[in-house]
């Protein structure tokens with residue numbers, strides 16, 4: 241189980257550990273490096289909630305001996321009927337720009353896969369943008385992932401985007417009888 245010391249190909253050694261509540265600011269910085277500038281007051285309640293969630297893990301790569309968080313992978317495991325088992329989803333993966341290209345991202349991904357194997361999940365999945373440099377450079381293929389023929393559809397409920405949609409004014413029915 242994590243933490244575990246790994247040997248990086250072209251870098252000083254790095255240590256993996258579980259993120260803790262007090263890592264909030266480091267996690268906020270890493271999210272910024274991923275392209276999400278989430279204000280601290282909005283991040284804090286979600287982060288504290290996730291820290292207590294047994295189906296969620298946030299693994300940090302920490303430089304040695306400085307102890308600075310240089311990368312992060314977050315994963316969630318979820319039982320799926322259609323798979324008759326659990327799927328582990330990679331939610332976020334990021335390495336600080338100055339640490340990229342030294343094997344940290346691959347090692348973090350390997351940690352996520354090792355975690356999935358340890359909890360006997362049947363699949364590891366990641367959704368990522370076509371536009372990212374990592375996608376274009378085949379980061380996940382190099383890490384052993386195969387591209388799926390799936391599409392992602394979304395309704396963004398935080399914007400006005402949903403305003404024209406028919407279901408917006410539909411009440412949420414709690415029982416089948418309510419539907420009639």
Ligand SMILES: CC(C)(COP(=O)(O)OP(=O)(O)OC[C@H]1O[C@@H](n2cnc3c(N)ncnc32)[C@H](O)[C@@H]1OP(=O)(O)O)[C@@H](O)C(=O)NCCC(=O)NCCS
Pocket residue numbers: 273274331332333334335336339340341342343344345346347367368369372373374375377378379382
């Ligand atoms: C993608 C990312 C996590 C990779 O981390 P990293 O530590 O730079 O990757 P590694 O050094 O372990 O590289 C592993 C392989 O991926 C390749 N690679 C793919 N994308 C890369 C990128 N953007 N930068 C550097 N290497 C990249 C490397 O060349 C390497 O292959 P090789 O061993 O054949 O040379 C990092 O570049 C990053 O944080 N990018 C911005 C955020 C992002 O795109 N996240 C992933 C999508 S959610």
